[in-house]
Amino acid sequence: MAKIPILNSGVGLCFLLFFSSLLVHCSSSDEEIGFNAFKVSSFHYSEIKLDPYDWRYIRVDLPPCFSSMSVTLKTDVDIDKRTIKRLPRNTLPLICFRGRSLPLPDISDSSFTALDTFSNISTGGMRIHPSEEQCHLLEKNITVTLTNEQISPGVWYFGLFNGNGPVRTQSKMISRGSSFSFSGNISVEGCTTLTMLGPYCNQTVDLLSCARSDVYGGPKNLSVSDIYNKTVKNVIDCRNSYEDKCHGNGERKIYSLEILGTAVQLTIMATGVRFNQTPSAIGTQDYSEIILMCYARHGSIPLTTLHDYSGDISKKPLVIDFPKEGNWYFTIQPINQSDVHGRMVEQNINSNVCYSLEWQAIECPVGKSGPNCTWQSYMLQTVLRKNPSGPFESYYLPMDEKISLQSGFDFPLEPLLSNISIGDKLDFAWTYFILDIPRGAAGGNIHIQLDSDAKLDYEIYARFGGLPSLDTWDYYYSNKTSYSNGSMFFKLYDSSDEESNFYILYAGEGTWSFGLKHPVHISSSSQTTMSISVESCPQGCSSQGKCRSVVEASGLTLYSYCSCDRRHGGFDCSVEIVTHKGHIWQSIALIASNAAAILPALWALRQKAFAEWVLFTSSGISSGLYHACDVGTWCILSFHVLQFMDFWLSFMAVVSTFVYLAAIDEVSKRTIHTCVTILTALMAETGATRSANIIIVISIGALGLVTGWLIEFSTQYRSISWSAELCLNIPERWQNIRGWMSYFFGTLRKRFRWAFVLMGFVALSMAAISWKLENSESYWIWHSVWHVTIYTSSFFFLCSKVTIINDESHGPVDGEYELTWQDSFPRRE
Numbered sequence: 001m002a003k004i005p006i007l008n009s010g011v012g013l014c015f016l017l018f019f020s021s022l023l024v025h026c027s028s029s030d031e032e033i034g035f036n037a038f039k040v041s042s043f044h045y046s047e048i049k050l051d052p053y054d055w056r057y058i059r060v061d062l063p064p065c066f067s068s069m070s071v072t073l074k075t076d077v078d079i080d081k082r083t084i085k086r087l088p089r090n091t092l093p094l095i096c097f098r099g100r101s102l103p104l105p106d107i108s109d110s111s112f113t114a115l116d117t118f119s120n121i122s123t124g125g126m127r128i129h130p131s132e133e134q135c136h137l138l139e140k141n142i143t144v145t146l147t148n149e150q151i152s153p154g155v156w157y158f159g160l161f162n163g164n165g166p167v168r169t170q171s172k173m174i175s176r177g178s179s180f181s182f183s184g185n186i187s188v189e190g191c192t193t194l195t196m197l198g199p200y201c202n203q204t205v206d207l208l209s210c211a212r213s214d215v216y217g218g219p220k221n222l223s224v225s226d227i228y229n230k231t232v233k234n235v236i237d238c239r240n241s242y243e244d245k246c247h248g249n250g251e252r253k254i255y256s257l258e259i260l261g262t263a264v265q266l267t268i269m270a271t272g273v274r275f276n277q278t279p280s281a282i283g284t285q286d287y288s289e290i291i292l293m294c295y296a297r298h299g300s301i302p303l304t305t306l307h308d309y310s311g312d313i314s315k316k317p318l319v320i321d322f323p324k325e326g327n328w329y330f331t332i333q334p335i336n337q338s339d340v341h342g343r344m345v346e347q348n349i350n351s352n353v354c355y356s357l358e359w360q361a362i363e364c365p366v367g368k369s370g371p372n373c374t375w376q377s378y379m380l381q382t383v384l385r386k387n388p389s390g391p392f393e394s395y396y397l398p399m400d401e402k403i404s405l406q407s408g409f410d411f412p413l414e415p416l417l418s419n420i421s422i423g424d425k426l427d428f429a430w431t432y433f434i435l436d437i438p439r440g441a442a443g444g445n446i447h448i449q450l451d452s453d454a455k456l457d458y459e460i461y462a463r464f465g466g467l468p469s470l471d472t473w474d475y476y477y478s479n480k481t482s483y484s485n486g487s488m489f490f491k492l493y494d495s496s497d498e499e500s501n502f503y504i505l506y507a508g509e510g511t512w513s514f515g516l517k518h519p520v521h522i523s524s525s526s527q528t529t530m531s532i533s534v535e536s537c538p539q540g541c542s543s544q545g546k547c548r549s550v551v552e553a554s555g556l557t558l559y560s561y562c563s564c565d566r567r568h569g570g571f572d573c574s575v576e577i578v579t580h581k582g583h584i585w586q587s588i589a590l591i592a593s594n595a596a597a598i599l600p601a602l603w604a605l606r607q608k609a610f611a612e613w614v615l616f617t618s619s620g621i622s623s624g625l626y627h628a629c630d631v632g633t634w635c636i637l638s639f640h641v642l643q644f645m646d647f648w649l650s651f652m653a654v655v656s657t658f659v660y661l662a663a664i665d666e667v668s669k670r671t672i673h674t675c676v677t678i679l680t681a682l683m684a685e686t687g688a689t690r691s692a693n694i695i696i697v698i699s700i701g702a703l704g705l706v707t708g709w710l711i712e713f714s715t716q717y718r719s720i721s722w723s724a725e726l727c728l729n730i731p732e733r734w735q736n737i738r739g740w741m742s743y744f745f746g747t748l749r750k751r752f753r754w755a756f757v758l759m760g761f762v763a764l765s766m767a768a769i770s771w772k773l774e775n776s777e778s779y780w781i782w783h784s785v786w787h788v789t790i791y792t793s794s795f796f797f798l799c800s801k802v803t804i805i806n807d808e809s810h811g812p813v814d815g816e817y818e819l820t821w822q823d824s825f826p827r828r829e
Contacts, residue, residue: 036201037067042187045553050162052091052177053776057102057552057559058158058186064327065190066153067201073142073184090165091177093138095158099130099151100464100508101442102552102559103159106168106571107488107505127306130154130508131464131474133488142184147199149306152299153327155442155509157552158186166569167776169545169562170577173590173630173783176775194256197301205301205329206245208257208359246276246354247334254301255330257359259323262434262467262513264371265362268294268330269317270355290353294318295331302331314355321371324466325511332357369432369467375418377432380532390536390549390560392441398433410449410531413458413516421520431516432467435532437509443549443559444534446504446512448477452528455497459517464508468515477502491538491572503538505571506559536560538572545573566632583631586780590627593784594620596791600657603798611673615656616794619649623787631780647688651680651697657794658701661752661801662708672704694771752800760796763789 040063048056062069077093096103128134128151138160160182161168191201247253259266270292292314295302302308311318313332320328334353364370369377380396388394395409398416418429437444450456461468462475477483480495483502494501514532537547537560545564552559564573567583578586597620604612626646629635635642655676659669679700683693767789770782 036192036196037189038192040066040188040190042185043554044185045183047181047183048553049179049181050093050160051179052175053163053168053172054179055159055161055168057557058160059552059554059556060156060158060186060188061556062148062151062153062156062188063190064153065192065194065197066148067189067191067197068145068147068199069151069156070145070187070189071142071158071184072186073138073182075138075140075142075180075182077138077140077180079137079139090167091163093180094135094161094164095138095142096133096135096161097128097156097158098133099128099154099156100510101155101489101506102157102557103133103135104488104506104571105133105135105159105161105164106166107491127151127300130156131489138180138182148197148300149199149303150300154299157442157557166575166577168569169564169571169573170569170776171545171564171566172776173566173627173779176779197254197256203254203301205254205256208255208357244272244354244356245332246352248352252331252333255332255357257328257330259325259328259361261325261363262369262377262511263323263325263361263363264321264369264373264467265360266320266323266328267317267360267362268296268313269358270294270313270332271358273314273353273355275351276354290314291335292353292355293333293335295333296320297329297331298324299326299329301329304331304333307331317360322463322467322469322472324464326465370418370430374420375430375432376416377434378416380433380435382435388536389540390444390547391558392438392444392534393536395531395533396433396435409533410451410529413450413528413530414526417516417518419520427520428517429520431518433514433516433532435512435514437507437512437534439509440557441534442509442557443506443552443561444536445538446507447531447533447535447538448500448502448504448514449531450500450528451531452498452526454526454528456500456528457519458528460500461515461517462504463513463515465511467513470517473515475504493539503535505538507534537562539574541573542568544568566630587628587631587633589780589784590631590787591624591633593787594624594627594791596620596788597623599795600653600791600798603795604660607798609660611669612656612660612798615649615653616791619646619653620791622646622649643688644684647693648681648684651683651693652677653794654697654790655680655701655704657797658705659708660798661705662711663751663801664708664711668708668711672707676700676704751802753802754800756796756800760793760800763793763796767793 041061043058043060045058050056060069073095075093079087079093094105096105127149128146130152162180163177191197194207195205197203197205245253257266273290273292291312293304294311294313295304295307296309296318297307302310309318309320364373364377367377369375378398381399382394383397385393385395397411413431416431418431421427421429437446446462448460448462450458450460456479460477461470461473463473466472468474468476475484475487475490477492477500480492480497480500483492484490485492489505490502491505492500492502516530536549541547541562541564545562545568547560548563549558549560551557562571562573564570566586567576567578567580569575569577597616601613601616601620604610604616622642622645625636626642629637629639629642652673656673659672659676680697683696687693767786770785770789774782774786
């Protein structure tokens with residue numbers, strides 16, 4: 001039941017925010033704020049990184065007294081008009097915002113056509129509707145100020161998306177693309193009192209309120225009240241208790257009224273319109289030519305070009321059917337129109353126009369609603385699920401003795417329906433169901449189901465903040481061909497003549513009303529059940545993903561989203577991105593390509609390098625098991641363990657190839673392997689998928705190779721006598737240096753089979769190219785090529801090594817040679 005407050009409740013909230021801001025004003029900001037304004041809130045978001053297809057939500061609360069909201073963002077996004085044309089649209093970074101709930105750019109094409117930047121938002125004459133979603137391209141520096149003439153008070157959400165579309169929620173084997181970071185501030189300024197509002201807190205607003213003496217039982221002066229039955233008792237009829245208001249031509253007066261609950265009608269009218277001077281003083285001017293225009297708007301001060309309702313309240317009342325709850329603002333402006341040669345023109349008013357303002361709010365008794373309070377209305381009570389899969393999951397049942405809590409999630413409709421129509425010519429009635437979405441639960445989805453054993457003859461209309469009707473609604477469902485198809489946040493699933501199943505996605509927190517339009521006389525043989533619930537993820541992610549829950553950046557809202565499997569994407573995992581046949585081929589390619597590890601493993605076994613044999617064999621097996629789990633085929637261990645083993649053993653295999661090229665003893669090799677094992681294990685655990693790991697691993701391998709050569713050379717030649725005579729004998733020193741260089745290059749030439757070295761570098765180049773070409777769509781192709789080429793390059797490098805033997809008791813082994821460091825230098829006695 002609607003309630004008209006004696007004192008506007010927003011005043012207390014704004015005063016509380018005002019005094020709280022005074023406590024921290026000296027230290028919180030150095031900005032100059034107007035005398036009538038204060039900083040309501042200010043949030044700073046430090047540098048936050050968004051990887052490809054990642055996103056963040058930010059919540060902003062705007063109190064009724066807010067004047068403006070300033071948004072300042074700094075990003076490292078580098079986009080221009082030429083870049084936009086080259087990049088796929090689903091990879092563009094976007095900033096989206098929406099009132100009451102979270103934006104979802106994936107389910108609408110509007111985000112793909114919004115190629116303008118956020119800073120290009122017009123600052124005047126444009127109203128941003130809370131239920132609409134706006135998406136804009138991100139840029140390096142964004143500074144936007146939105147006033148209370150553009151956006152209404154309440155909860156607003158900003159979303160930053162690094163890519164969008166169905167692939168955003170798809171579990172990816174790899175995410176190639178550019179990342180970006182952002183940081184910024186969002187501050188809200190408000191007016192010290194609700195009597196001074198506007199973008200600069202310089203517009204005086206008169207609060208409409210009623211003292212108990214002003215409230216009487218029935219409508220008196222308003223002719224519109226004649227349409228109601230005399231039995232309607234819940235009518236609050238007020239007139240301003242202060243003196244009459246007077247203002248001249250073009251001068252505006254602004255009034256504010258707060259509606260709490262679901263009223264069925266709000267009416268405002270001016271009575272006693274007159275001039276404040278005698279007719280002789282104003283000449284021939286007739287007050288009947290005066291038009292007292294009234295502009296009404298919900299949530300914001302109305303303008304002549306921007307309002308919800310308008311009318312001349314000096315002739316008849318301005319009637320607002322089913323007004324939304326919250327603050328309503330009225331701007332009243334007198335206009336003098338005269339008939340000049342058959343044409344109405346505006347003329348100046350020589351004197352002030354005075355009037356008395358009356359307003360009326362009609363509310364129905366508990367359990368009743370509609371224009372004549374004869375239709376049934378039910379306040380739904382919340383019943384929490386016993387085993388919820390996400391936050392705020394619950395279902396709703398009517399608070400009626402006819403309904404038992406033991407009936408389950410649904411309830412029968414026929415016993416609850418209204419059986420009275422408005423007039424004799426109408427054969428339908430309405431039944432209303434009202435529920436409340438708690439604060440912080442804007443990330444939930446309202447699920448509506450109707451199931452009947454006969455053909456459904458119901459239409460459902462949903463509205464936020466007020467009762468729906470045929471003229472005012474947010475979403476509707478009539479039949480499987482007539483519903484809110486153009487709305488991006490309405491999702492219809494199974495629908496037939498006997499059942500309907502749809503969701504309202506990311507429903508905003510607050511009061512929701514559902515109007516059921518139905519025939520007055522329903523067949524007694526038909527049985528229809530209705531279910532209203534709030535679910536975390538639509539359709540349980542279509543059984544093709546998992547429902548995840550996370551808190552948005554400000555920490556005030558807990559929302560859920562679907563993390564889909566490898567084949568599906570979309571907000572509910574219903575979009576098939578990879579076919580079943582394609583998934584089989586991807587699995588075979590990614591798993592079978594690891595068989596290339598046999599090549600270096602067999603060569604290491606032939607050379608009796610057992611440590612390298614175990615390492616390459618384990619690397620191939622772990623990589624195959626990891627990719628089998630990664631593509632969703634089979635997981636022998638947890639995904640994290642398999643990923644760690646794959647990357648760690650792959651890092652070790654690369655470094656081991658480098659170390660193998662140095663002819664050092666097993667003790668030195670074990671020492672290097674131990675150090676490398678610790679380093680690569682840390683890399684695989686802290687950031688296995690980083691692109692920089694490739695450079696780091698190659699650098700570690702090269703360092704291991706150089707260390708091995710140093711150990712080898714120092715072992716072969718331990719005593720070089722650098723006597724003073726040698727140092728002073730420059731010709732002899734240069735001769736020794738030339739001998740050392742000759743030995744060094746001779747060693748390199750005889751140490752390696754250069755044809756295998758060349759083939760190894762060719763295979764390594766192909767691996768680098770395939771890694772560069774990987775993206776979300778072609779990952780399975782190029783990563784399979786990467787498996788083959790990287791193992792093949794290891795095989796070639798292993799084959800390129802020629803073993804050196806310096807055992808004096810045995811001659812050189814077949815195919816090998818004997819060369820010592822001392823051969824290049826004469827030994828001094």
